[in-house]
Protein backbone atom coordinates (compact mmCIF):
# COMPACT_ATOMS: atom_id res chain seq x y z
CA UNK A 1 0.00 0.00 0.00
CA UNK A 2 1.57 3.30 -1.02
CA UNK A 3 1.37 6.56 0.87
CA UNK A 4 -1.64 7.84 -1.11
CA UNK A 5 -3.61 4.66 -0.46
CA UNK A 6 -2.92 4.93 3.27
CA UNK A 7 -4.06 8.55 3.22
CA UNK A 8 -7.29 7.80 1.39
CA UNK A 9 -7.99 4.89 3.73
CA UNK A 10 -7.59 7.22 6.71
CA UNK A 11 -9.84 9.81 5.04
CA UNK A 12 -12.49 7.18 4.40
CA UNK A 13 -12.33 5.90 7.97
CA UNK A 14 -12.64 9.44 9.30
CA UNK A 15 -15.60 10.18 7.00
CA UNK A 16 -17.33 6.94 8.09
CA UNK A 17 -16.70 7.77 11.72
CA UNK A 18 -18.07 11.32 11.30
CA UNK A 19 -21.17 9.95 9.64
CA UNK A 20 -21.68 7.33 12.31
CA UNK A 21 -21.35 9.93 15.08
CA UNK A 22 -23.67 12.36 13.30
CA UNK A 23 -26.24 9.60 12.92
CA UNK A 24 -25.99 8.74 16.58
CA UNK A 25 -26.48 12.41 17.50
CA UNK A 26 -29.34 12.74 15.08
CA UNK A 27 -27.39 15.22 12.95
CA UNK A 28 -27.32 15.27 9.19
CA UNK A 29 -23.81 14.83 7.90
CA UNK A 30 -24.65 15.41 4.26
CA UNK A 31 -24.52 18.78 2.55
CA UNK A 32 -27.57 20.84 3.44
CA UNK A 33 -29.78 21.79 0.53
CA UNK A 34 -32.45 24.36 1.23
CA UNK A 35 -36.05 23.34 0.62
CA UNK A 36 -38.37 26.33 0.52
CA UNK A 37 -41.64 25.34 2.10
CA UNK A 38 -43.89 28.29 1.36
CA UNK A 39 -47.08 26.63 0.20
CA UNK A 40 -49.75 28.62 1.99
CA UNK A 41 -53.01 28.71 0.13
CA UNK A 42 -56.16 30.67 0.83
CA UNK A 43 -58.11 27.55 1.85
CA UNK A 44 -55.54 26.88 4.59
CA UNK A 45 -56.12 30.28 6.18
CA UNK A 46 -58.89 29.26 8.62
CA UNK A 47 -56.68 26.68 10.34
CA UNK A 48 -53.25 28.30 9.89
CA UNK A 49 -51.70 30.53 12.54
CA UNK A 50 -49.10 33.10 11.55
CA UNK A 51 -46.38 33.41 14.17
CA UNK A 52 -44.93 36.90 14.53
CA UNK A 53 -41.83 38.02 16.39
CA UNK A 54 -38.64 40.04 16.08
CA UNK A 55 -39.44 43.63 17.04
CA UNK A 56 -40.35 45.21 20.37
CA UNK A 57 -43.11 43.58 22.38
CA UNK A 58 -45.49 46.44 21.55
CA UNK A 59 -44.81 46.11 17.82
CA UNK A 60 -45.27 42.36 17.85
CA UNK A 61 -48.45 42.53 19.90
CA UNK A 62 -50.09 45.31 17.91
CA UNK A 63 -49.01 44.03 14.48
CA UNK A 64 -50.34 40.58 15.38
CA UNK A 65 -53.69 42.12 16.27
CA UNK A 66 -53.69 44.03 12.97
CA UNK A 67 -53.20 40.73 11.11
CA UNK A 68 -56.12 39.23 12.98
CA UNK A 69 -58.13 42.32 12.05
CA UNK A 70 -57.70 41.59 8.35
CA UNK A 71 -58.71 37.99 8.67
CA UNK A 72 -55.64 35.96 9.61
CA UNK A 73 -55.09 33.77 12.60
CA UNK A 74 -51.98 35.25 14.19
CA UNK A 75 -50.03 34.91 17.40
CA UNK A 76 -46.92 36.66 18.69
CA UNK A 77 -43.96 34.76 20.06
CA UNK A 78 -42.22 35.96 23.20
CA UNK A 79 -39.09 38.09 23.11
CA UNK A 80 -35.99 35.97 22.33
CA UNK A 81 -34.14 34.88 25.45
CA UNK A 82 -31.18 32.75 26.54
CA UNK A 83 -33.04 29.54 25.85
CA UNK A 84 -33.59 30.74 22.29
CA UNK A 85 -29.90 31.52 21.96
CA UNK A 86 -29.00 28.00 23.10
CA UNK A 87 -31.39 26.45 20.58
CA UNK A 88 -30.04 28.77 17.88
CA UNK A 89 -26.47 27.72 18.58
CA UNK A 90 -27.43 24.08 18.75
CA UNK A 91 -29.21 23.99 15.41
CA UNK A 92 -27.73 26.94 13.52
CA UNK A 93 -24.60 27.06 11.41
CA UNK A 94 -21.35 28.07 13.02
CA UNK A 95 -20.21 31.66 12.64
CA UNK A 96 -23.60 33.35 12.41
CA UNK A 97 -24.25 36.78 13.82
CA UNK A 98 -25.89 36.93 17.22
CA UNK A 99 -29.39 38.08 16.11
CA UNK A 100 -29.60 35.02 13.86
CA UNK A 101 -29.04 32.68 16.77
CA UNK A 102 -31.51 34.50 18.98
CA UNK A 103 -34.32 34.81 16.44
CA UNK A 104 -33.93 31.39 14.82
CA UNK A 105 -33.57 29.75 18.24
CA UNK A 106 -36.61 31.62 19.51
CA UNK A 107 -38.80 30.07 16.84
CA UNK A 108 -37.41 26.60 17.53
CA UNK A 109 -38.04 27.15 21.26
CA UNK A 110 -41.64 28.09 20.62
CA UNK A 111 -42.31 25.10 18.38
CA UNK A 112 -40.57 22.77 20.80
CA UNK A 113 -42.81 24.07 23.59
CA UNK A 114 -45.86 23.33 21.46
CA UNK A 115 -44.57 19.81 20.84
CA UNK A 116 -43.76 19.27 24.50
CA UNK A 117 -47.24 20.53 25.33
CA UNK A 118 -48.62 17.51 23.46
CA UNK A 119 -49.21 18.86 19.96
CA UNK A 120 -48.13 16.37 17.29
CA UNK A 121 -45.24 17.61 15.14
CA UNK A 122 -47.18 17.19 11.91
CA UNK A 123 -49.98 19.29 13.28
CA UNK A 124 -47.49 22.07 14.10
CA UNK A 125 -46.06 21.87 10.59
CA UNK A 126 -49.49 21.92 8.99
CA UNK A 127 -51.10 24.62 11.12
CA UNK A 128 -48.39 27.18 11.79
CA UNK A 129 -46.34 29.53 9.65
CA UNK A 130 -43.59 31.88 10.68
CA UNK A 131 -43.75 35.35 9.19
CA UNK A 132 -40.55 37.36 9.17
CA UNK A 133 -38.54 40.02 7.41
CA UNK A 134 -35.90 39.07 4.90
CA UNK A 135 -33.53 40.69 2.46
CA UNK A 136 -31.07 39.84 -0.25
CA UNK A 137 -28.20 40.97 1.96
CA UNK A 138 -25.51 42.14 1.68
CA UNK A 139 -25.00 41.08 5.30
CA UNK A 140 -26.15 37.84 6.94
CA UNK A 141 -29.69 39.12 6.98
CA UNK A 142 -29.85 37.67 3.49
CA UNK A 143 -29.37 34.16 4.88
CA UNK A 144 -31.81 34.34 7.78
CA UNK A 145 -34.56 32.47 6.01
CA UNK A 146 -32.14 29.67 5.09
CA UNK A 147 -30.98 29.50 8.68
CA UNK A 148 -34.57 29.20 9.86
CA UNK A 149 -35.24 26.34 7.48
CA UNK A 150 -32.05 24.49 8.34
CA UNK A 151 -32.58 24.83 12.09
CA UNK A 152 -36.20 23.75 11.73
CA UNK A 153 -35.21 20.66 9.80
CA UNK A 154 -32.50 19.73 12.31
CA UNK A 155 -34.82 20.24 15.26
CA UNK A 156 -37.42 17.90 13.80
CA UNK A 157 -39.73 20.38 12.07
CA UNK A 158 -38.76 19.63 8.49
CA UNK A 159 -41.37 21.16 6.21
CA UNK A 160 -42.32 23.99 8.57
CA UNK A 161 -43.17 27.05 6.49
CA UNK A 162 -41.31 30.35 6.78
CA UNK A 163 -42.67 33.26 4.79
CA UNK A 164 -40.82 36.50 4.49
CA UNK A 165 -41.43 40.12 3.69
CA UNK A 166 -38.74 41.11 1.29
CA UNK A 167 -37.00 43.98 3.02
CA UNK A 168 -35.66 45.54 -0.15
CA UNK A 169 -37.87 46.57 -3.01
CA UNK A 170 -41.14 46.50 -1.15
CA UNK A 171 -43.04 43.64 0.35
CA UNK A 172 -43.08 40.44 -1.67
CA UNK A 173 -43.88 36.87 -0.97
CA UNK A 174 -40.87 34.53 -1.04
CA UNK A 175 -42.15 32.37 -3.85
CA UNK A 176 -43.61 35.23 -5.86
CA UNK A 177 -46.88 33.26 -6.03
CA UNK A 178 -50.23 34.55 -4.92
CA UNK A 179 -50.77 32.33 -1.92
CA UNK A 180 -52.70 32.46 1.34
CA UNK A 181 -50.85 35.55 2.47
CA UNK A 182 -52.25 38.40 0.43
CA UNK A 183 -49.76 41.22 0.44
CA UNK A 184 -51.97 43.95 -0.91
CA UNK A 185 -52.85 47.53 0.02
CA UNK A 186 -55.07 46.41 2.91
CA UNK A 187 -52.30 44.26 4.36
CA UNK A 188 -49.60 46.93 3.99
CA UNK A 189 -51.79 49.65 5.46
CA UNK A 190 -52.76 47.49 8.42
CA UNK A 191 -49.12 46.65 9.16
CA UNK A 192 -47.79 50.19 8.70
CA UNK A 193 -50.50 51.64 10.94
CA UNK A 194 -49.81 49.03 13.60
CA UNK A 195 -46.05 49.60 13.50
CA UNK A 196 -46.39 53.37 13.71
CA UNK A 197 -48.90 53.13 16.54
CA UNK A 198 -46.46 50.90 18.44
CA UNK A 199 -43.66 53.36 17.73
CA UNK A 200 -45.42 56.33 19.27
CA UNK A 201 -46.55 54.25 22.24
CA UNK A 202 -43.00 53.06 22.89
CA UNK A 203 -41.51 56.52 22.47
CA UNK A 204 -43.96 58.05 24.91
CA UNK A 205 -43.32 55.25 27.39
CA UNK A 206 -39.58 55.95 27.32
CA UNK A 207 -40.28 59.64 27.88
CA UNK A 208 -42.50 59.09 30.90
CA UNK A 209 -40.98 56.16 32.78
CA UNK A 210 -37.75 57.85 33.99
CA UNK A 211 -39.77 60.67 35.56
CA UNK A 212 -42.76 58.78 36.96
CA UNK A 213 -43.65 59.69 40.52
CA UNK A 214 -45.24 56.33 41.32
CA UNK A 215 -42.91 53.50 40.40
CA UNK A 216 -44.42 51.14 37.85
CA UNK A 217 -47.27 53.48 36.89
CA UNK A 218 -45.99 53.96 33.32
CA UNK A 219 -45.67 50.26 32.66
CA UNK A 220 -49.14 49.63 34.03
CA UNK A 221 -50.55 52.31 31.75
CA UNK A 222 -48.58 50.96 28.78
CA UNK A 223 -49.92 47.46 29.33
CA UNK A 224 -53.43 48.86 29.38
CA UNK A 225 -52.74 50.79 26.17
CA UNK A 226 -51.27 47.78 24.38
CA UNK A 227 -54.30 45.69 25.27
CA UNK A 228 -56.58 48.48 24.13
CA UNK A 229 -54.79 48.93 20.79
CA UNK A 230 -54.73 45.17 20.33
CA UNK A 231 -58.45 45.06 20.86
CA UNK A 232 -59.06 48.03 18.54
CA UNK A 233 -57.00 46.69 15.64
CA UNK A 234 -58.34 43.19 16.06
CA UNK A 235 -61.81 44.59 15.47
CA UNK A 236 -60.44 46.59 12.52
CA UNK A 237 -61.11 49.80 14.43
CA UNK A 238 -59.34 53.10 13.90
CA UNK A 239 -55.88 53.31 15.50
CA UNK A 240 -56.54 57.03 16.04
CA UNK A 241 -59.44 56.29 18.32
CA UNK A 242 -57.33 53.74 20.17
CA UNK A 243 -54.46 56.20 20.54
CA UNK A 244 -56.79 58.89 21.82
CA UNK A 245 -57.99 56.54 24.54
CA UNK A 246 -54.36 55.67 25.31
CA UNK A 247 -53.70 59.36 25.78
CA UNK A 248 -56.29 59.45 28.57
CA UNK A 249 -54.71 56.43 30.21
CA UNK A 250 -51.15 57.75 29.94
CA UNK A 251 -52.29 61.21 31.03
CA UNK A 252 -52.87 59.74 34.49
CA UNK A 253 -49.14 59.04 34.94
CA UNK A 254 -47.72 61.64 37.31
CA UNK A 255 -44.23 62.84 36.41
CA UNK A 256 -41.56 64.96 38.00
CA UNK A 257 -39.21 66.24 35.33
CA UNK A 258 -37.32 68.60 37.57
CA UNK A 259 -34.56 66.01 38.06
CA UNK A 260 -31.70 66.29 35.54
CA UNK A 261 -31.15 62.91 33.94
CA UNK A 262 -28.68 61.87 31.25
CA UNK A 263 -30.28 61.18 27.88
CA UNK A 264 -28.78 58.07 26.31
CA UNK A 265 -29.46 57.20 22.68
CA UNK A 266 -29.33 53.52 21.85
CA UNK A 267 -28.28 52.93 18.26
CA UNK A 268 -26.45 50.18 16.38
CA UNK A 269 -27.56 47.04 14.61
CA UNK A 270 -31.29 47.09 14.00
CA UNK A 271 -32.38 43.98 15.89
CA UNK A 272 -29.87 44.32 18.72
CA UNK A 273 -30.90 47.87 19.53
CA UNK A 274 -34.61 47.11 19.14
CA UNK A 275 -35.06 43.90 21.14
CA UNK A 276 -36.01 44.25 24.79
CA UNK A 277 -34.66 41.05 26.26
CA UNK A 278 -31.53 38.95 26.69
CA UNK A 279 -30.44 39.81 23.13
CA UNK A 280 -29.09 43.14 24.38
CA UNK A 281 -28.93 42.38 28.12
CA UNK A 282 -32.19 44.28 28.73
CA UNK A 283 -30.20 47.39 27.99
CA UNK A 284 -33.08 49.85 27.92
CA UNK A 285 -34.36 48.65 31.28
CA UNK A 286 -30.87 48.68 32.76
CA UNK A 287 -30.21 52.25 31.61
CA UNK A 288 -33.45 53.42 33.17
CA UNK A 289 -32.65 51.64 36.43
CA UNK A 290 -29.37 53.52 36.42
CA UNK A 291 -31.21 56.81 36.16
CA UNK A 292 -31.06 57.55 32.44
CA UNK A 293 -33.71 58.62 29.97
CA UNK A 294 -33.43 56.31 26.97
CA UNK A 295 -33.74 57.67 23.47
CA UNK A 296 -34.80 54.67 21.39
CA UNK A 297 -34.84 54.51 17.60
CA UNK A 298 -38.36 53.99 16.27
CA UNK A 299 -39.07 51.58 13.46
CA UNK A 300 -40.27 54.56 11.43
CA UNK A 301 -36.62 55.63 11.06
CA UNK A 302 -35.87 52.34 9.41
CA UNK A 303 -38.80 52.69 7.01
CA UNK A 304 -37.65 56.22 6.12
CA UNK A 305 -34.10 54.97 5.64
CA UNK A 306 -35.27 52.29 3.20
CA UNK A 307 -37.23 54.89 1.25
CA UNK A 308 -34.18 57.15 1.19
CA UNK A 309 -31.96 54.30 -0.04
CA UNK A 310 -34.40 53.63 -2.85
CA UNK A 311 -34.52 57.29 -3.81
CA UNK A 312 -30.74 57.55 -3.73
CA UNK A 313 -30.22 54.40 -5.80
CA UNK A 314 -32.83 55.43 -8.35
CA UNK A 315 -31.19 58.83 -8.79
CA UNK A 316 -27.80 57.13 -9.24
CA UNK A 317 -29.22 54.65 -11.74
CA UNK A 318 -30.59 57.52 -13.78
CA UNK A 319 -26.98 58.55 -14.45
CA UNK A 320 -26.17 55.25 -16.16
CA UNK A 321 -25.63 55.29 -19.93
CA UNK A 322 -28.50 52.86 -20.37
CA UNK A 323 -31.24 51.54 -18.11
CA UNK A 324 -30.17 48.37 -16.34
CA UNK A 325 -32.33 45.28 -16.19
CA UNK A 326 -31.46 44.20 -12.63
CA UNK A 327 -34.25 43.60 -10.13
CA UNK A 328 -34.23 47.21 -9.05
CA UNK A 329 -33.07 48.47 -12.45
CA UNK A 330 -34.91 51.13 -14.41
CA UNK A 331 -35.45 49.24 -17.64
CA UNK A 332 -39.07 49.68 -18.68
CA UNK A 333 -39.80 51.94 -15.71
CA UNK A 334 -40.41 55.63 -15.39
CA UNK A 335 -37.74 56.83 -12.90
CA UNK A 336 -39.37 60.21 -12.36
CA UNK A 337 -42.61 58.53 -11.41
CA UNK A 338 -40.71 56.21 -9.10
CA UNK A 339 -38.96 59.11 -7.39
CA UNK A 340 -42.26 60.89 -6.95
CA UNK A 341 -43.80 57.75 -5.49
CA UNK A 342 -40.96 57.40 -2.99
CA UNK A 343 -41.08 61.08 -2.04
CA UNK A 344 -44.83 60.81 -1.46
CA UNK A 345 -44.26 57.65 0.57
CA UNK A 346 -41.77 59.52 2.77
CA UNK A 347 -44.17 62.41 3.32
CA UNK A 348 -47.10 60.08 4.02
CA UNK A 349 -45.14 58.11 6.64
CA UNK A 350 -44.01 61.30 8.34
CA UNK A 351 -47.51 62.75 8.31
CA UNK A 352 -49.07 59.57 9.68
CA UNK A 353 -46.40 59.30 12.37
CA UNK A 354 -46.91 62.90 13.53
CA UNK A 355 -50.69 62.49 13.50
CA UNK A 356 -50.40 59.43 15.71
CA UNK A 357 -47.76 61.13 17.87
CA UNK A 358 -49.93 64.18 18.54
CA UNK A 359 -52.98 62.03 19.15
CA UNK A 360 -51.32 60.04 21.91
CA UNK A 361 -49.53 63.08 23.37
CA UNK A 362 -46.03 62.67 21.99
CA UNK A 363 -45.16 66.29 21.25
CA UNK A 364 -41.97 67.73 19.81
CA UNK A 365 -40.62 64.45 18.50
CA UNK A 366 -38.65 64.98 15.31
CA UNK A 367 -38.01 62.19 12.86
CA UNK A 368 -34.52 62.40 11.34
CA UNK A 369 -34.05 64.19 8.06
CA UNK A 370 -32.50 61.39 6.00
CA UNK A 371 -30.81 63.80 3.58
CA UNK A 372 -29.16 65.54 6.51
CA UNK A 373 -28.06 62.20 8.02
CA UNK A 374 -26.58 61.15 4.68
CA UNK A 375 -24.80 64.48 4.21
CA UNK A 376 -23.33 64.32 7.72
CA UNK A 377 -22.05 60.79 7.21
CA UNK A 378 -20.85 60.96 3.64
CA UNK A 379 -17.27 62.13 4.26
CA UNK A 380 -16.76 59.39 6.80
CA UNK A 381 -18.93 56.52 5.56
CA UNK A 382 -20.01 56.29 1.93
CA UNK A 383 -23.71 56.68 1.23
CA UNK A 384 -23.51 53.79 -1.22
CA UNK A 385 -22.25 51.25 1.33
CA UNK A 386 -24.98 48.80 2.29
CA UNK A 387 -25.34 46.31 5.13
CA UNK A 388 -26.65 46.84 8.65
CA UNK A 389 -27.75 50.43 9.14
CA UNK A 390 -25.36 51.67 6.44
CA UNK A 391 -24.29 55.27 6.93
CA UNK A 392 -27.29 55.97 9.18
CA UNK A 393 -25.48 54.97 12.39
CA UNK A 394 -22.56 57.29 11.59
CA UNK A 395 -24.78 60.19 10.52
CA UNK A 396 -26.87 59.81 13.66
CA UNK A 397 -23.89 60.05 16.00
CA UNK A 398 -22.69 63.25 14.33
CA UNK A 399 -26.23 64.64 14.41
CA UNK A 400 -26.57 63.78 18.11
CA UNK A 401 -23.42 65.71 18.94
CA UNK A 402 -23.93 68.69 16.65
CA UNK A 403 -27.58 69.18 17.56
CA UNK A 404 -27.19 68.36 21.26
CA UNK A 405 -29.67 65.51 21.11
CA UNK A 406 -28.25 63.47 23.98
CA UNK A 407 -25.55 63.19 26.61
CA UNK A 408 -24.34 59.76 25.56
CA UNK A 409 -24.65 57.36 22.63
CA UNK A 410 -24.57 53.63 23.09
CA UNK A 411 -24.00 51.53 20.01
CA UNK A 412 -25.09 47.92 20.21
CA UNK A 413 -23.31 45.60 17.85
CA UNK A 414 -23.93 41.89 17.88
CA UNK A 415 -21.10 39.43 18.00
CA UNK A 416 -20.32 38.29 14.50
CA UNK A 417 -21.87 41.32 12.79
CA UNK A 418 -19.52 42.63 10.17
CA UNK A 419 -21.30 45.83 9.09
CA UNK A 420 -22.04 46.95 12.62
CA UNK A 421 -18.63 46.06 14.08
CA UNK A 422 -16.88 47.88 11.24
CA UNK A 423 -18.94 50.96 11.95
CA UNK A 424 -18.87 50.90 15.76
CA UNK A 425 -15.23 50.00 16.25
CA UNK A 426 -13.75 51.49 13.12
CA UNK A 427 -15.56 54.45 11.68
CA UNK A 428 -17.11 55.72 14.90
CA UNK A 429 -13.66 55.84 16.54
CA UNK A 430 -12.69 58.31 13.84
CA UNK A 431 -15.93 60.25 14.36
CA UNK A 432 -15.23 60.56 18.09
CA UNK A 433 -11.76 61.98 17.38
CA UNK A 434 -13.33 64.63 15.15
CA UNK A 435 -16.12 65.29 17.66
CA UNK A 436 -14.28 64.67 20.96
CA UNK A 437 -17.22 65.97 22.99
CA UNK A 438 -19.18 62.81 22.06
CA UNK A 439 -19.64 60.33 24.90
CA UNK A 440 -19.79 57.17 22.85
CA UNK A 441 -19.73 53.56 23.94
CA UNK A 442 -19.87 50.59 21.57
CA UNK A 443 -20.82 47.32 23.19
CA UNK A 444 -20.75 43.86 21.72
CA UNK A 445 -23.62 41.53 22.51
CA UNK A 446 -22.76 37.86 22.67
CA UNK A 447 -25.51 36.62 24.92
CA UNK A 448 -23.15 36.13 27.85
CA UNK A 449 -20.97 38.53 29.86
CA UNK A 450 -23.94 40.62 31.03
CA UNK A 451 -22.13 41.81 34.16
CA UNK A 452 -19.16 43.08 32.13
CA UNK A 453 -21.38 44.96 29.73
CA UNK A 454 -23.45 46.52 32.49
CA UNK A 455 -20.31 47.58 34.29
CA UNK A 456 -18.90 49.26 31.15
CA UNK A 457 -22.20 51.06 30.63
CA UNK A 458 -22.21 52.22 34.25
CA UNK A 459 -18.73 53.68 33.92
CA UNK A 460 -19.62 55.68 30.83
CA UNK A 461 -22.95 56.69 32.32
CA UNK A 462 -21.05 58.37 35.14
CA UNK A 463 -19.66 60.88 32.62
CA UNK A 464 -23.05 61.38 31.00
CA UNK A 465 -24.64 62.02 34.37
CA UNK A 466 -22.03 64.64 35.14
CA UNK A 467 -22.65 66.32 31.82
CA UNK A 468 -26.40 66.38 32.39
CA UNK A 469 -25.84 67.94 35.81
CA UNK A 470 -23.46 70.59 34.42
CA UNK A 471 -25.88 71.44 31.65
CA UNK A 472 -28.70 71.81 34.19
CA UNK A 473 -26.59 74.04 36.41
CA UNK A 474 -25.67 76.20 33.45
CA UNK A 475 -29.37 76.57 32.59
CA UNK A 476 -30.11 77.66 36.17
CA UNK A 477 -27.23 80.15 36.06
CA UNK A 478 -28.42 81.60 32.76
CA UNK A 479 -31.96 81.84 34.10
CA UNK A 480 -30.56 83.34 37.32
CA UNK A 481 -32.70 81.10 39.50
CA UNK A 482 -31.82 78.35 41.94
CA UNK A 483 -33.02 74.76 41.86
CA UNK A 484 -35.65 75.26 44.54
CA UNK A 485 -37.21 78.20 42.67
CA UNK A 486 -37.24 76.17 39.47
CA UNK A 487 -39.07 73.34 41.22
CA UNK A 488 -41.66 75.71 42.62
CA UNK A 489 -42.20 77.28 39.19
CA UNK A 490 -42.51 73.87 37.54
CA UNK A 491 -45.05 72.72 40.09
CA UNK A 492 -47.10 75.83 39.48
CA UNK A 493 -47.09 75.49 35.70
CA UNK A 494 -50.14 73.70 34.35
CA UNK A 495 -48.49 73.54 30.96
CA UNK A 496 -45.13 72.00 31.84
CA UNK A 497 -45.83 69.81 34.85
CA UNK A 498 -48.04 67.44 32.84
CA UNK A 499 -46.74 64.28 31.16
CA UNK A 500 -47.08 65.30 27.52
CA UNK A 501 -45.83 68.80 26.71
CA UNK A 502 -42.15 68.93 25.81
CA UNK A 503 -40.22 72.17 26.32
CA UNK A 504 -38.50 73.64 23.23
CA UNK A 505 -35.22 71.93 22.51
CA UNK A 506 -32.16 73.94 23.47
CA UNK A 507 -29.95 71.36 25.13
CA UNK A 508 -30.19 67.58 25.58
CA UNK A 509 -31.76 67.25 29.04
CA UNK A 510 -35.47 67.80 29.61
CA UNK A 511 -34.94 69.36 33.05
CA UNK A 512 -32.51 71.95 31.65
CA UNK A 513 -34.90 72.70 28.78
CA UNK A 514 -37.68 73.23 31.33
CA UNK A 515 -35.49 75.74 33.14
CA UNK A 516 -35.14 77.72 29.91
CA UNK A 517 -38.86 77.43 29.21
CA UNK A 518 -39.77 78.70 32.67
CA UNK A 519 -37.28 81.52 33.15
Ligand code: SF4
Nearest residue numbers: 097139140141388417
Ligand atom coordinates in the same frame (compact mmCIF):
# COMPACT_ATOMS: atom_id res chain seq x y z
S1 SF4 B 1 -26.49 43.75 10.36
FE1 SF4 B 1 -25.07 42.36 11.36
S2 SF4 B 1 -26.21 41.38 12.99
FE2 SF4 B 1 -27.68 42.30 11.60
S3 SF4 B 1 -28.21 40.64 10.21
FE3 SF4 B 1 -26.52 41.80 9.25
S4 SF4 B 1 -24.67 40.73 9.90
FE4 SF4 B 1 -26.32 40.05 11.24
